[in-house]
Structure formats: C-alpha cells, structure tokens
Amino acid sequence: MIIRPYGDTLDDGAVQLSFTLPVPDGPKGREAARLFVEKLGFKHVDVVHSTALSSGFSMYVAYGKTETSVDYAAIQVEEATGAKVYTMDEANAVIREKLGRKVVVVGACTGFDAHTVGIDAIMNMKGYNHHFGLERYPELETFNLGAQVPNEKLIDYAVKVNADAILVSQVVTQKDVHIQNMTEFIELLQARGLRERFIVCAGGTRIGNKLAVELGYDGGFGKGSYAEHVATFIIDRLIERKTVH
Amino acid sequence: MESKLALSQERIQKARELATSIVGPVLDFVDLHTTVTVERATLRLAGADGADADGVPVPNLVVDQLKGRLEDGALLYYVNALVKTGGTVADLNARIAGGLDVAALPLGDRGTLEAKAAELVETFQRRVKANRAHREAKQKQFEGRNHSPLLYVIVATGNIHEDTKQAVAAAEQGADVVAVIRTTAQSLLDYVPYGATTEGFGGTYATQENFRIMRAALDEVVEREGRYILLTNYASGLCMPEIAAMGALERLDMMLNDSMYGILFRDINMYRTFVDQKFSRMINAFAGIIINTGEDNYLTTSDAVEKAYTVLASQFLNERFAYAAGLPPRLMGLGHAFEMNPTLHNGFLLEVAQAQMAREIFPEAPLKYMPPTKFMTGDIFKGLAMNSMFNFASKLTGQGIHLLGMLTEAIHTPFMMDRFLALDNAKHVMNTMEGLADEIEFRKDGVIANRAKEVLEETVVFLEEIDGVGLMPAIEQGRFADIKRPADLGKGLDGLQKKGPGYFNPFEDFLKAELGL
Ligand code: B12
Numbered sequence: 001m002i003i004r005p006y007g008d009t010l011d012d013g014a015v016q017l018s019f020t021l022p023v024p025d026g027p028k029g030r031e032a033a034r035l036f037v038e039k040l041g042f043k044h045v046d047v048v049h050s051t052a053l054s055s056g057f058s059m060y061v062a063y064g065k066t067e068t069s070v071d072y073a074a075i076q077v078e079e080a081t082g083a084k085v086y087t088m089d090e091a092n093a094v095i096r097e098k099l100g101r102k103v104v105v106v107g108a109c110t111g112f113d114a115h116t117v118g119i120d121a122i123m124n125m126k127g128y129n130h131h132f133g134l135e136r137y138p139e140l141e142t143f144n145l146g147a148q149v150p151n152e153k154l155i156d157y158a159v160k161v162n163a164d165a166i167l168v169s170q171v172v173t174q175k176d177v178h179i180q181n182m183t184e185f186i187e188l189l190q191a192r193g194l195r196e197r198f199i200v201c202a203g204g205t206r207i208g209n210k211l212a213v214e215l216g217y218d219g220g221f222g223k224g225s226y227a228e229h230v231a232t233f234i235i236d237r238l239i240e241r242k243t244v245h
Numbered sequence: 246m247e248s249k250l251a252l253s254q255e256r257i258q259k260a261r262e263l264a265t266s267i268v269g270p271v272l273d274f275v276d277l278h279t280t281v282t283v284e285r286a287t288l289r290l291a292g293a294d295g296a297d298a299d300g301v302p303v304p305n306l307v308v309d310q311l312k313g314r315l316e317d318g319a320l321l322y323y324v325n326a327l328v329k330t331g332g333t334v335a336d337l338n339a340r341i342a343g344g345l346d347v348a349a350l351p352l353g354d355r356g357t358l359e360a361k362a363a364e365l366v367e368t369f370q371r372r373v374k375a376n377r378a379h380r381e382a383k384q385k386q387f388e389g390r391n392h393s394p395l396l397y398v399i400v401a402t403g404n405i406h407e408d409t410k411q412a413v414a415a416a417e418q419g420a421d422v423v424a425v426i427r428t429t430a431q432s433l434l435d436y437v438p439y440g441a442t443t444e445g446f447g448g449t450y451a452t453q454e455n456f457r458i459m460r461a462a463l464d465e466v467v468e469r470e471g472r473y474i475l476l477t478n479y480a481s482g483l484c485m486p487e488i489a490a491m492g493a494l495e496r497l498d499m500m501l502n503d504s505m506y507g508i509l510f511r512d513i514n515m516y517r518t519f520v521d522q523k524f525s526r527m528i529n530a531f532a533g534i535i536i537n538t539g540e541d542n543y544l545t546t547s548d549a550v551e552k553a554y555t556v557l558a559s560q561f562l563n564e565r566f567a568y569a570a571g572l573p574p575r576l577m578g579l580g581h582a583f584e585m586n587p588t589l590h591n592g593f594l595l596e597v598a599q600a601q602m603a604r605e606i607f608p609e610a611p612l613k614y615m616p617p618t619k620f621m622t623g624d625i626f627k628g629l630a631m632n633s634m635f636n637f638a639s640k641l642t643g644q645g646i647h648l649l650g651m652l653t654e655a656i657h658t659p660f661m662m663d664r665f666l667a668l669d670n671a672k673h674v675m676n677t678m679e680g681l682a683d684e685i686e687f688r689k690d691g692v693i694a695n696r697a698k699e700v701l702e703e704t705v706v707f708l709e710e711i712d713g714v715g716l717m718p719a720i721e722q723g724r725f726a727d728i729k730r731p732a733d734l735g736k737g738l739d740g741l742q743k744k745g746p747g748y749f750n751p752f753e754d755f756l757k758a759e760l761g762l
Contacts, residue, residue: 018662019662020660020661020662051665053414053418053661053662053665054413054414054417054418054661055417056414057414057661059662059665112429112430112433112446113429114429114430114510114511116546117545117546117619120546146512148430148433148511148512172429172446172447174403174429174446174447174657174658175403175446177429177446205655223622223623
C-alpha cells in the first residue's frame with residue numbers, strides 16, 4: 001500500500017512547511033525559500049507567508065506537493081511491549097504464578113538531568129494520568145533514586161538491592177547529552193561485567209525503543225508510556241530468561 | 246487598585262503575620278552564619294576576579310586557602326594581602342592566580358585593614374550606583390516604550406555569541422526582558438566559571454564576562470529601538486550570592502532568586518540556601534535588581550488546582566524573606582504559573598481567579614507569570630492556542646512580568662522563529678483586549694471570587710501548620726512539593742560556616758546600613 005500526505009484529495013501529496021532563513025525578508029528571500037522547498041523535491045511550491053524576524057532573519061510558511069511516497073505495508077515497528085499489556089492486577093498475578101518471588105526495580109533520572117516527573121510517573125505510587133505507578137504493585141519492590149543520579153551510583157544501588165531491572169530516565173536531549181550519558185551507563189555496566197545481570201530500560205520524552213536498543217538497552221519507552229508497559233516488559237523478559245536458563 | 250475579588254483583608258493580614266513568624270527563626274539562624282559562596286561573593290564585590298591556569302576562579306582559590314579560618318571572613322585575608330603586596334586589586338588577583346597564598350601572610354593592623362576595605366566598598370558602591378543611575382536614566386528617557394506586562398523571553402543556545410544574536414533579534418521583535426538560561430547543572434557547581442563561554446547544554450554558563458557581553462549587545466539595541474531591555478540571569482544554586490554580585494557589577498536588571506527552590510528542586514542543603522539567599526537578596530536590593538521567585542516550579546510537579554495554596558504560601562514566605570533582605574515590593578517579582586490542566590472544565594476561570602488573587606494580594610509587586618509548560622506537547626498548534634489563553638489571562642489580571650510561552654516548549658529550547666511567534670501572539674492578544682480589564686467585574690459569589698477565597702483560606706491553614714512545626718522541620722517532612730529534604734543532607738552543607746567573634750565583612754555592614762536593616 002503506497003501512501004502520500006493528504007491535503008484534501010487522495011494522493012495530492014500536500015505538505016505544509018515553516019522555517020527560518022538567515023537573510024532579510026523581501027522578494028529575494030521569498031525566492032530563496034521557494035527554491036529551497038523545490039529542492040526538497042516539492043512541486044507547485046507556494047510561499048504563502050514571509051515575515052522579518054530581525055534585520056537579518058526571515059520566516060516563511062510554504063506549501064508544496066510531493067510525489068514521494070512510502071510503502072505502508074512494508075513498515076515494521078518494534079515497540080518494547082507488544083499488543084498484550086498486563087493490567088496491574090494481571091502483572092501481579094503473573095509474577096506470583098510464573099516467578100514466585102518479588103521483582104526488584106531500581107530507577108533514576110541520571111547524569112545532570114534534574115527532571116523527576118517522568119520517572120516518578122512510572123515509579124511512584126500515584127502514577128500518571130490515572131495509571132498507577134510501579135510502587136503500587138504488591139509484587140514489585142521499587143526504589144526510585146530521584147534525579148541527577150550518577151550512573152555509577154545507580155549501578156551500585158542496583159547491585160546492593162539485588163535488582164532485576166534498572167530504569168534510566170533521560171529528558172534533556174540537547175546536543176545529544178542523553179546519548180553520551182546513556183552510552184556511558186551501558187559501558188560502565190559492561191566494564192563491571194554486570195550487563196547481563198539486569199534488565200535495563202531507558203525512557204524519556206524523546207527516547208524510543210529503537211534508540212534505546214541501539215544504545216544497548218533491552219527496551220526504550222517514550223512519551224505516553226505508563227507503568228504497566230514497563231512492568232509487562234520486565235516480567236516477560238524475566239520469564240523468558242527463566243525458561244532459557 | 247480596585248478589588249474585584251473582595252478578598253478578606255483580615256485573612257491576608259493573618260497570612261502575612263504567619264509568614265513573619267515562620268521566617269523569623271530561620272533569619273536568626275542566617276544571621277549567625279556565612280558560607281563559602283557568601284565569602285566568595287564578598288570577595289567579588291571587592292574586585293576578586295580571574296582564574297588560575299586550571300580555571301579555578303580567584304575567589305575560590307582564596308576561600309580554599311582559608312580552611313579553618315573562614316569564620317573571620319575571607320575578605321580580611323584578601324585585604325591583608327592587598328596591603329602587604331602593595332599593588333592594585335588586579336595585581337593581587339594575578340598574584341593569587343599565580344599561586345600566592347593569602348593565608349600565609351601575617352595579619353596586619355585591623356585599623357589599616359578596615360581603612361583599605363572601606364576604599365574597596367567605596368569603589369563597589371560607586372560602580373553599582375552608577376549602574377542604577379544608568380538604568381533609571383534610560384528607563385526615564387524611554388518611558389512608556391515597554392509593554393505592560395513586560396514581555397520576557399529566554400535565550401539558551403549554550404554559546405554566548407550565538408545568544409547575543411538571538412537576544413538582539415528578540416529585542417528587535419519587541420521583547421522587553423531577555424533571560425539567558427543557565428547551562429544544565431551549573432546550579433550544582435560550587436564555583437562560577439571564568440570568561441566567555443561557548444559550550445553549554447540547554448543553556449549558557451553564567452559568567453561575569455558573559456554578562457558583560459550580553460549587556461553590551463543589548464545596550465546597543467536599547468539605543469536603536471528606543472526601549473530599555475532588561476537583562477536577566479539566575480542567582481540560584483550553589484553560587485547564588487556570587488551571581489548576584491556579578492549581576493550587580495554588570496548591570497543585570499532581574500535575577501531568578503527563590504528562598505527555597507534550591508532546597509526542594511535541586512537538593513541543595515537548606516541551611517546553605519537560607520544563608521545564601523539572604524546575602525544575594527541584599528546585593529540585589531542595593532543594585533535595584535528585580536528578583537523573580539520560583540513558585541511556578543511547585544506546579545510543574547503538582548496539580549495547579551490541588552496545590553494552588555502552596556504557590557500563595559510560598560509567595561508570602563518569599564515576600565517576608567525579601568523584606569528581611571531590604572527588597573522593596575517593586576523589586577519582588579513573585580512567581581506563579583498558568584499550569585492548569587487544559588482539559589479541565591472551566592479551568593480558565595480558576596486560572597484567572599488565581600492570577601487575579603495574586604495581583605490583589607501583592608498589589609505593588611511586579612508579579613512574574615509563567616506560561617503553560619507541563620501540558621505543552623508536540624502539538625505545536627494546540628500549544629499556540631494555549632499560549633494565547635495565557636496571554637489573555639495575564640493582560641486581564643494585570644501581571645507585571647510575562648514570560649512568553651513557546652509553541653515548541655515540549656520539544657527544544659526556542660528557535661528564533663518560536664520566539665517571534667510568541668511575541669507576535671502576545672502583542673496581538675494584549676493589544677486587542679487592552680481595556681477589557683477595566684470593563685469587567687467578577688460576580689460577588691461567582692466561580693472566580695469563590696475560588697480565590699478558597700485558595701487564600703487553604704493558604705492560611707497551610708501556613709498555620711508550617712508555623713506549628715517550623716519551616717525547616719516542615720521541609721524535612723515533605724510539606725512543600727511533597728519533597729523531603731533532611732536538614733543535615735543536601736549539597737553544599739560543608740560550605741556552611743558559623744561566623745566567628747571577629748567576623749569581618751564591611752560589604753555586608755555597608756549593605757545593611759544602606760538598606761536600613
Ligand atoms: C517540568 C519541567 C522542568 C522542571 C522539572 C521538575 C522536576 N522535578 O522534574 C524544572 C523547572 C526543574 C526544569 C528544569 C530544566 N529543564 Co525542563 N522541562 C519541564 C517540562 C515543562 C515538563 C517535563 C515533564 O515533567 N513532563 C511530564 C512527564 C510525565 O513526561 P516525560 O518526562 O516525558 O515522562 C513520560 C515518558 O517520557 C516516560 N518516561 C520518562 N522517563 C522514563 C523512564 C523510564 C524507565 C520509562 C519506562 C519511561 C519514562 O514516562 C512518562 C510518562 O508517560 C518540559 C517541557 C515539556 N512540556 O515537555 C521541560 C524541558 C524538558 N526542560 C528542558 C530544559 C532545557 C530544562 C533545563 C536544562 C533548563 C535550564 N537550562 O536550566 C532545566 C534542567 C536542569 C537539569 N539539571 O536537568 C527542555 C529540554 C530540551 C531538550 N530536548 O533537551 C524542555 C523540553 C523545555 C524546553 N523546551 O526547553 N524543567
């Protein structure tokens with residue numbers, strides 16, 4: 001199934017764009033904007049608005065039509081959790097039945113990142129958006145270390161409480177600080193021979209499963225994920241490990 | 246100002262009395278103590294500047310040399326070194342950066358040191374008074390050219406030279422206030438880096454040189470645009486008073502400065518923060534710098550309806566701490582925020598109630614109103630609509646400092662275009678409804694008036710509770726923002742120092758006298 005953006009007619013390929021150019025507003029700027037959009041591969045380009053942002057910068061709104069398409073049927077996405085997500089009660093029941101012991105989870109927002117709301121949303125009693133947090137799951141034992149936690153400290157803590165899973169939250173992503181920090185975390189685990197000991201999940205507004213897996217995590221959770229997603233993931237992985245070993 | 250909410254003056258008075266009683270014991274503690282950063286700030290006011298080959302700033306070098314002697318006041322040894330070496334302050338800074346140990350020099354006669362220190366105080370006060378005079382003259386010259394409320398934007402590229410371009414563009418687009426956001430984690434550094442910087446994450450280092458560069462860039466636009474542009478930075482974190490000192494010297498106009506933010510949201514030790522906030526506020530007060538308090542942060546972690554009273558309670562406490570440091574109401578940019586859940590039915594009415602309430606309780610303070618942030622998502626179109634509602638609420642309730650919401654709040658620090666759209670939106674909304682506030686009254690028993698009464702009442706109850714346990718124990722118990730901070734934990738505690746019997750700080754004495762404290 002081949003698809004293109006939809007304006008008001010199937011396959012019209014209509015796209016709206018807005019951007020800034022480092023040149024003054026005026027006929028020349030508008031022509032530059034038009035050419036630029038054309039070079040992106042758009043046809044019937046219309047620069048519908050331009051305005052000066054300052055003496056040397058200008059902003060444009062443009063429309064164009066594209067013939068570029070994607071094959072929708074061929075697309076595969078790998079989310080950390082599949083179609084089946086356990087409710088809190090189901091999760092507890094599965095742990096009792098299949099694992100027969102409490103599952104220990106340690107989490108933190110690491111590095112210099114001070115954003116606690118995301119990790120709290122997943123871990124704290126109250127949860128988020130009417131989805132309870134992991135702390136409320138009777139079969140889980142959770143430790144939320146808060147924010148600005150050095151990678152080393154998080155690992156030490158996980159070792160201390162004999163954790164099954166470690167949750168890493170990263171919200172600040174400017175200049176790819178999260179990538180450096182997340183990579184360092186995995187390298188530290190590897191250097192200490194601990195990578196295989198834990199299920200390691202990353203999460204945050206701009207984190208996806210794809211990125212997390214690329215960086216060596218077991219799974220990644222972005223915007224819109226709740227405690228039950230990560231609980232399901234951890235439980236299924238633990239069961240998987242148990243049957244393999 | 247005519248009251249639209251008919252709030253009980255008696256309850257407001259009660260809240261103020263409670264705040265005074267709550268803050269009192271903390272201030273008693275503060276007066277007996279100093280900290281490493283208060284000492285470094287004092288040195289900076291005296292002219293200590295520069296850094297050694299490893300980048301360690303001169304004020305840190307001096308304070309580090311004085312281990313065990315800090316109770317005398319670091320300035321004593323700095324001035325002594327100045328007298329002993331016989332050169333200028335700049336010469337001394339260079340010597341210290343080169344390895345001179347001020348602790349190794351025998352102390353000279355106290356009278357001589359006092360006289361020398363008095364000269365340094367004189368130089369400092371002349372410079373800061375000139376800054377104030379310059380600001381006042383420009384504001385007078387361009388009177389009526391700023392927006393009301395002041396339109397406030399941030400720049401945060403990480404590179405001061407890129408920041409100046411963004412700031413100049415914002416000023417040309419109509420911004421009245423430009424804040425340079427600090428880089429991630431600067432608040433936890435126990436030193437202020439030296440010199441111009443070009444690398445930062447989510448913000449730019451606050452350094453004295455960066456302040457100077459930005460001030461100079463904005464001063465040019467001031468002349469071109471015929472509008473005074475206020476420059477803002479963050480006197481917060483472990484170096485709160487030092488940053489205030491730099492701001493006073495380089496003519497910043499506003500400083501983010503909260504009495505408890507660092508404790509709650511950055512895990513800085515509470516003793517340290519309380520001591521630091523007082524000295525930093527005294528400097529701000531003398532320099533005519535408007536402080537911006539951080540009540541908005543309570544609402545980024547808690548619900549804006551449920552916890553509205555924590556905002557008002559914090560405003561009362563911040564006000565009390567500010568008075569105690571000599572700040573007049575016109576320099577108290579008490580904070581609050583438009584963080585109501587946008588799906589809440591009639592949420593806008595509650596928001597207007599809270600904003601109007603703040604306005605009426607603190608009539609002379611230029612309230613700092615923060616935009617929606619936590620409910621902003623990748624849906625930039627909805628974000629723009631939410632910001633329009635915010636602009637409307639702000640103008641309707643006569644706020645003083647209006648921090649513009651960015652449509653891309655959930656995505657990145659602002660692009661130049663985002664800032665333009667925000668300014669354009671605010672100017673549009675505020676112009677089209679300029680006179681509306683004068684036209685409307687709120688129903689005596691309506692949703693808005695009742696909501697304001699309710700929040701005030703909850704605040705009084707909350708303050709009574711805090712007064713019962715004491716402010717520091719209340720923080721330990723997690724009564725603010727649900728965050729527990731033990732008094733003897735947190736960052737920077739080791740930098741706390743009891744003042745000795747001979748504590749020497751003529752800058753503090755001068756500020757107290759000047760501010761009538
Ligand atoms: C609230 C907030 C703050 C508060 C944080 C309070 C606190 N205690 O957390 C305060 C005011 C302190 C703050 C400070 C800063 N902030 Co801030 N902040 C925000 C804001 C407004 C909301 C974030 C939030 O709470 N979202 C709600 C939560 C629930 O969502 P979430 O984090 O995405 O979490 C969900 C998922 O991602 C996931 N998840 C998250 N973590 C994890 C972990 C695991 C294991 C799993 C499974 C799932 C998971 O589950 C959650 C629920 O669905 C955003 C803007 C926005 N609207 O997004 C900016 C924002 C994140 N902040 C930003 C910045 C730059 C900063 C500062 C660096 C600014 C500065 N220079 O000082 C400082 C941070 C300093 C530091 N050392 O980190 C930028 C980040 C830009 C970028 N992409 O890098 C943003 C986007 C704002 C902006 N446009 O500039 N901030």
